Amino acid sequence: MSILFRNIEAGYKFTPVVQSYVQSAIDHYALASLDMNPVHTNEEWAARAKVFGIPETVGHGMMTMSTLASVVIREWGVIGKDGGSIRFVDAKFTKPVKVGETVTAMGTVKRKHHHGPGKNWVLIAVEAKDSAGDLIGLAEVGYNLPD
C-alpha cells in the first residue's frame, strides 16, 4: 500500500520498536549526540548524586525521543518512498529509563489534518513503556503525506 493521505485512516497502527538501553547503547548515544551529562555516563557520580532518586545512570531523554520518533520513520521513512516527510516531534518524558532497561514504543495515527492538496498531514500518537510496563515517554509526531 502506498503511504498516501487518502490511504491512511485514524487508528492505523505502526510496528512497535524495541530498543535496549544497556550502558553501551547509552554511551554510544552520548557520543553521537554530544550530550555527555554524567547522569548518563558516569556510574560513580550517578550513584552519589541520585538525580532521579536512584543510584544508577539513566538513558537520555533525547534517546527516548529518538526511539519514539523511530516508530514512525522505520515504517514510513524520514522521507517516504511516496514523498511523505517528518514535520515535527513533540515529546514528554514521564519516568527515567534506568540503565539496562528494554523500551517498547508503539504508535497509532490519531487524526488527519485536511489542509489541502500538498499540505495534508497526520498526527501520530506514540508511547513508550519500560519492561515493567510503566509509561516512560509519549510523543505526538506530525507527518506530511502526499495526497
Add this chain to the structure above:
Amino acid sequence: MPVPSRLDRYIETEKQRHFPRDFMVGWEAYETWDEAAVGQSGPGQRRFKITEEDILDYNRACGETDPLMIDPEYARNKSPTGELLQHPVFVTTIAFYSLGERGIGTWIRTPGARNPHQCIEIVEPFRYGEIITTTVTTADKFTQRGKPYLQMLLDFRNEKDALKARWWCSLILPGTRADVARLANA
C-alpha cells in the same frame, strides 16, 4: 571527574574528538536558572558544518538499520537527497556542539538537569557541507510543583539564512548556582 575512558571506543567523528566532553569542567561558566532572562537572544558559540559522519553516527546510535540512514554508498544512489537521511532528533548533536561552554543556553550542559519535554520542528533536511548557525532565545522560565523549568528556542539556519529546524528545548534545572555546585561536586 573525567569522562569514563570506556567511551573512547565510540569516538567516530572529528567533532567528537575535539568536543569538551567533561561537563563537570567549567560548569561555573554555565548559565543558570536564576540568572537566565526571558527574551535574551544570541548565537551559539560555534557553527556546525554538516558532515556525513555526524549524521551516520547519530543514526547508528539510535539503532537505525535503513540503508538510507546508515549506508552512505546506498544513500548516494537511492536517497531522494543523494545523501544519508538524518534522524529527526539529530538537531540534538548540533545544539550540544554549537552552544559551547559559556553564556546563553549553556544550561543544557548542567549536571543534574532533568528532561521533561522537547519539541522539534523539521523544516527541511540538513545537507552535507551546510554551515549551521544556532540562534538561542530564552523562551520561558517558570516554577511548577516547586521545580524550576527553563525553555529556550533554538533556530538552526544555514549559511544562506534558510531555516532548517527549530527546537523548543526545556529542562528542569537546579534553581541556583549554589545548587549546580552541589551537584557538580557530588
